[in-house]
Amino acid sequence: DSVAERIDRARLDTLLDRERSAFVDRHPRSAAAHARADHLFGRVPMTWMNKSAAGFPVYVDRARGARLTDIDGHEYRDFCLGDTGAMAGHSPAPVVEAVTRRLAELGGASTMLPTEDAAVVGAELARRFGLPYWSLSLTATDANRWAIRLLRAVTGRPRILVNSYCYHGSVDESLIVVGPDGRPHSREGNVGAPCDVTLTSRVAEFNDLDGLSRELAHGDVAAVLMEPALTNIGIVLPEPGYLDGVRALTRQHGAYLVHDETHTFSAGPGGATEAWGLDPDVVTIGKAIGGGVPIGAYGLSAELAAALTGRTDLDLVDMGGVGGTLAGNPVSVAAARATLLQVLTDDAFAGMIEVATAFADGVRAIIDGHALPWSVSQLGARVEYRFAAPAPRTGTASAACADPQLEDYLHVYLLNRGILLTPFHNMALMCPQTTVDDVVRHHEVFAGALDELLG
Numbered sequence: 001d002s003v004a005e006r007i008d009r010a011r012l013d014t015l016l017d018r019e020r021s022a023f024v025d026r027h028p029r030s031a032a033a034h035a036r037a038d039h040l041f042g043r044v045p046m047t048w049m050n051k052s053a054a055g056f057p058v059y060v061d062r063a064r065g066a067r068l069t070d071i072d073g074h075e076y077r078d079f080c081l082g083d084t085g086a087m088a089g090h091s092p093a094p095v096v097e098a099v100t101r102r103l104a105e106l107g108g109a110s111t112m113l114p115t116e117d118a119a120v121v122g123a124e125l126a127r128r129f130g131l132p133y134w135s136l137s138l139t140a141t142d143a144n145r146w147a148i149r150l151l152r153a154v155t156g157r158p159r160i161l162v163n164s165y166c167y168h169g170s171v172d173e174s175l176i177v178v179g180p181d182g183r184p185h186s187r188e189g190n191v192g193a194p195c196d197v198t199l200t201s202r203v204a205e206f207n208d209l210d211g212l213s214r215e216l217a218h219g220d221v222a223a224v225l226m227e228p229a230l231t232n233i234g235i236v237l238p239e240p241g242y243l244d245g246v247r248a249l250t251r252q253h254g255a256y257l258v259h260d261e262t263h264t265f266s267a268g269p270g271g272a273t274e275a276w277g278l279d280p281d282v283v284t285i286g287k288a289i290g291g292g293v294p295i296g297a298y299g300l301s302a303e304l305a306a307a308l309t310g311r312t313d314l315d316l317v318d319m320g321g322v323g324g325t326l327a328g329n330p331v332s333v334a335a336a337r338a339t340l341l342q343v344l345t346d347d348a349f350a351g352m353i354e355v356a357t358a359f360a361d362g363v364r365a366i367i368d369g370h371a372l373p374w375s376v377s378q379l380g381a382r383v384e385y386r387f388a389a390p391a392p393r394t395g396t397a398s399a400a401c402a403d404p405q406l407e408d409y410l411h412v413y414l415l416n417r418g419i420l421l422t423p424f425h426n427m428a429l430m431c432p433q434t435t436v437d438d439v440v441r442h443h444e445v446f447a448g449a450l451d452e453l454l455g
């Protein structure tokens with residue numbers, strides 16, 4: 001009773017065509033904006049923005065809290081939230097105030113000099129994630145890149161180990177998968193790799209301690225870079241004992257452990273690190289901690305910081321390859337201070353997780369109502385459904401149950417009825433302003449999409 005067997009593909013085609021036509025009819029201004037942008041490569045500011053189930057993206061007019069309005073005047077209940085960049089809600093008042101004060105009253109958007117806000121941000125990240133020393137970047141990608149450089153330097157080892165079908169930003173070392181032959185391969189579509197990724201990286205399946213142990217035994221891995229739960233190939237949750245096993249194996253083989261909490265931050269105020277009692281050497285993060293304003297960060301253990309400080313051969317102050325001119329700029333840091341201290345608070349997370357639980361329960365009930373072999377995974381304030389049951393336990397298994405046509409249908413159907421999901425996922429994220437009413441509306445529309453498809 002696979003999904004493929006349950007779903008009438010001709011009917012799905014017809015419905016997808018109907019929804020795409022309706023989308024085009026409903027969005028003349030977005031269509032025109034896209035058609036007009038002759039001097040943008042791919043007609044969009046960044047090529048990813050062409051990932052749209054409908055052929056062109058909706059163009060944003062305004063966004064507040066959990067709502068977004070496009071230039072055709074349609075309002076969306078936004079469960080995408082900028083794929084986590086807006087997990088604090090769009091333009092939360094404390095962030096607007098802090099950034100406005102910084103920009104308009106005090107001035108100085110880009111100074112390459114510290115402001116006093118940064119130490120507050122570092123202390124708050126240390127309190128939440130348990131790592132004492134923090135450094136700032138502008139993106140999670142750069143936090144990962146710079147952490148990788150530091151860990152290669154400290155260990156003198158060349159390779160980084162990641163999980164198959166991970167995502168850590170546009171990080172060269174991470175574009176590796178376990179192929180059908182069980183061997184490491186460059187990820188399909190990898191653009192302009194500087195060298196064969198199998199020279200810089202090793203790969204193991206998530207939830208596979210034997211595979212990890214085998215790869216670490218080569219003795220050339222500087223660090224394991226992983227999300228505590230995969231979130232970019234559906235949500236793949238760790239099985240009991242897996243993360244403890246990863247920690248033990250990395251210690252045994254002298255490799256550092258980096259947890260990328262950019263998305264798993266949804267698990268709670270201190271991410272999965274705090275929620276699940278994890279003990280990584282490095283945490284990397286970005287996106288949400290700036291309340292929508294670009295910022296990334298990485299936190300180092302005391303041992304690692306001491307090892308780096310003792311290295312006079314590493315140029316950490318100028319041309320050594322770690323750092324960026326705009327990193328730690330006064331605006332980003334003011335935004336992060338306001339976000340962490342006033343918006344994404346412990347109380348806010350409790351509410352977001354409660355609403356996410358309602359989201360997950362409702363989706364499960366609708367799926368069960370149709371006896372669909374799908375699964376729903378929740379990671380705190382984040383929920384995702386996947387076209388397989390039980391939920392896949394590795395990235396490769398999760399990748400194998402993708403169904404782009406079905407995903408597109410659901411996305412456009414929802415968009416046409418005022419619900420925005422992350423284009424890359426069947427993922428819904430809750431911000432502090434997301435309400436149970438938003439969730440109920442999502443469920444009505446989602447149920448409608450399935451009723452029409454399955455009868």
Ligand code: PMP
Pocket residue numbers: 083139140141142167168169170227232260261262263286287
């Ligand atoms: N790490 C993880 C886990 C992510 O999901 C992402 C983005 N989806 C990144 C890093 C990179 O973030 P950015 O594109 O903002 O650099």
